[in-house]
Amino acid sequence: MRSTNPTQTKAWERLEAHFADIKNIDLKNEFREKPGRADDFTIQWEDFYVDFSKNLLTSETQKLLLELAEEVGLKEAIDSYFGGDIINKTEGRAVLHTALREHKDAVVNVDGENVIPEVYEVKEKIKAFSESIISGEKKGFTGKAFTDVVNIGIGGSDLGPVMITEALEHYKNHLKIHFVSNVDGDHVHETIEGLNPETTLFVIVSKSFSTQETLANSTTIRKWFMKKAPADAVAKHFVAVSSNVPAVEAFGIETQNIFPMWDWVGGRFSLWSAVGLSISLSVGYNNFDSLLKGAHEMDSHFKNTSFEKNLPVQLALLTVWYNNFFKAETQAIIPYTQYLHRFPAYLQQAIMESNGKSVDREGNEVQYQTGNIIWGEPGTNSQHAFFQLIHQGTKLIPSDFIGFKNSLFEDADHHNKLMANFFAQTEALLAGKSEEEVRAEFRSKGLSSSEVEKLVPFKVFSGNKPTTTILIDKLTPESLGKLIALYEHQIFVQGIIWNVYSYDQWGVELGKQLANNILEEIEKNDISEHDSSTKKMLKFFLE
Numbered sequence: 001m002r003s004t005n006p007t008q009t010k011a012w013e014r015l016e017a018h019f020a021d022i023k024n025i026d027l028k029n030e031f032r033e034k035p036g037r038a039d040d041f042t043i044q045w046e047d048f049y050v051d052f053s054k055n056l057l058t059s060e061t062q063k064l065l066l067e068l069a070e071e072v073g074l075k076e077a078i079d080s081y082f083g084g085d086i087i088n089k090t091e092g093r094a095v096l097h098t099a100l101r102e103h104k105d106a107v108v109n110v111d112g113e114n115v116i117p118e119v120y121e122v123k124e125k126i127k128a129f130s131e132s133i134i135s136g137e138k139k140g141f142t143g144k145a146f147t148d149v150v151n152i153g154i155g156g157s158d159l160g161p162v163m164i165t166e167a168l169e170h171y172k173n174h175l176k177i178h179f180v181s182n183v184d185g186d187h188v189h190e191t192i193e194g195l196n197p198e199t200t201l202f203v204i205v206s207k208s209f210s211t212q213e214t215l216a217n218s219t220t221i222r223k224w225f226m227k228k229a230p231a232d233a234v235a236k237h238f239v240a241v242s243s244n245v246p247a248v249e250a251f252g253i254e255t256q257n258i259f260p261m262w263d264w265v266g267g268r269f270s271l272w273s274a275v276g277l278s279i280s281l282s283v284g285y286n287n288f289d290s291l292l293k294g295a296h297e298m299d300s301h302f303k304n305t306s307f308e309k310n311l312p313v314q315l316a317l318l319t320v321w322y323n324n325f326f327k328a329e330t331q332a333i334i335p336y337t338q339y340l341h342r343f344p345a346y347l348q349q350a351i352m353e354s355n356g357k358s359v360d361r362e363g364n365e366v367q368y369q370t371g372n373i374i375w376g377e378p379g380t381n382s383q384h385a386f387f388q389l390i391h392q393g394t395k396l397i398p399s400d401f402i403g404f405k406n407s408l409f410e411d412a413d414h415h416n417k418l419m420a421n422f423f424a425q426t427e428a429l430l431a432g433k434s435e436e437e438v439r440a441e442f443r444s445k446g447l448s449s450s451e452v453e454k455l456v457p458f459k460v461f462s463g464n465k466p467t468t469t470i471l472i473d474k475l476t477p478e479s480l481g482k483l484i485a486l487y488e489h490q491i492f493v494q495g496i497i498w499n500v501y502s503y504d505q506w507g508v509e510l511g512k513q514l515a516n517n518i519l520e521e522i523e524k525n526d527i528s529e530h531d532s533s534t535k536k537m538l539k540f541f542l543e
């Protein structure tokens with residue numbers, strides 16, 4: 001994969017000149033003058049309708065961004081990504097979460113060996129195990145069927161599974177799924193407090209099996225369990241997902257209860273592997289498989305579609321446009337469904353852990369902006385929280401609005417209200433409200449001219465706020481798989497353009513080491529050298 005400083009490309013130079021020309025683009029005007037604008041900037045693919053016409057761009061912007069993608073070698077990079085090349089160079093690994101959703105007869109080689117047979121072996125194991133738990137065939141140590149599952153993991157070993165089990169709540173079975181992630185003891189104790197050890201299954205998920213939070217929570221849970229169950233019951237109640245088999249065995253989990261994963265699957269992209277075991281337990285293997293199928297469809301779209309009609313490419317280019325030219329610092333993700341309430345948090349890790357980098361692929365400090373800040377909450381709740389700032393604040397916040405044509409409970413009254421808000425918000429963000437409109441509104445309410453003039457400045461909305469609308473037919477395991485894969489590939493494209501390694505996370509590793517050092521000092525009550533602020537606080541904490 002080549003390394004290109006994007007700012008040294010011809011396309012970048014042209015984009016800078018073009019930006020100077022259109023930075024004050026008036027979207028309302030663009031819509032007025034170009035009746036085909038909505039068609040020009042909409043991509044319809046399978047059950048996805050993606051409209052990015054309400055963004056601060058023209059056809060020329062799109063053309064130049066596509067030139068940028070060509071110039072940095074995006075096409076070859078995509079081939080390397082899917083082909084199993086070692087694109088995660090700083091960790092010496094391939095990046096192949098896409099292989100986890102490949103067809104059974106596909107061939108994906110890692111170090112000259114086809115990994116697909118092994119992927120399917122693990123899928124069979126996930127299927128057999130989840131079906132035996134759901135059906136009640138596998139029982140706990142007193143012969144009772146399982147009622148509860150606790151997923152113990154953090155980061156990618158938690159966020160994907162928790163986001164999806166919440167998102168697919170409508171499809172779930174009788175098993176209650178709990179998640180323990182934080183090393184905060186209150187989290188684990190609160191979770192296990194009401195649980196019955198006889199009917200609870202514990203799934204420890206840790207690729208490395210060395211993560212402090214997960215080991216601490218697993219140890220606490222095992223202790224709690226051992227107080228209530230005979231020693232040999234652990235084999236029936238604890239399973240693990242990890243690529244570190246010796247460490248899992250040392251923890252006391254039997255070999256047949258270990259679900260393997262591979263170093264070519266990054267933590268934040270691992271929900272498609274056995275890390276998704278709690279998803280399969282929650283909604284059944286067939287739904288889990290449909291999720292993978294959806295993601296595979298998006299993979300094929302990304303791999304095989306021309307960049308003009310390629311959803312991940314177009315959405316990624318837009319983020320580059322805002323980040324590097326408009327200097328927008330953040331991007332909001334607003335799903336108009338309560339089911340996706342954890343989606344922004346999931347994307348925070350996926351996007352920010354991947355592209356929050358300041359060193360390029362040559363090891364040089366970048367002289368341009370990279371990863372943007374991701375945040376968001378579902379609509380309509382967020383309309384009553386932070387939308388004020390998006391509408392009338394001083395920051396430029398490009399926002400993704402994600403909605404569904406059909407609701408799951410088919411309550412038309414509610415769904416029409418929800419979607420009316422969905423469409424009204426993007427329209428209002430585009431159109432704003434002019435002084436004239438405000439005046440007319442007040443006059444119709446009978447306010448005097450002086451009263452009207454006092455209030456006008458506060459009621460004006462400038463509009464021209466960019467939004468992208470992702471409208472999907474229905475929230476199903478398959479469409480969710482597509483949606484997640486859409487953002488995964490967006491991350492990849494951003495990383496190629498920003499010329500960073502998207503698949504390592506050294507910044508997180510540092511935090512892990514620092515905490516271990518301080519923990520030792522706290523436990524020994526012996527505070528060593530720190531900056532005076534930290535030292536003083538540690539002493540205060542220990543008093």
Ligand code: F6P
Nearest residue numbers: 155156157206207208211267508
């Ligand atoms: O947050 C850093 C990280 O390394 C993530 O990439 C990963 O998902 C998480 O920690 C958990 O790691 P593990 O699965 O090894 O416990």
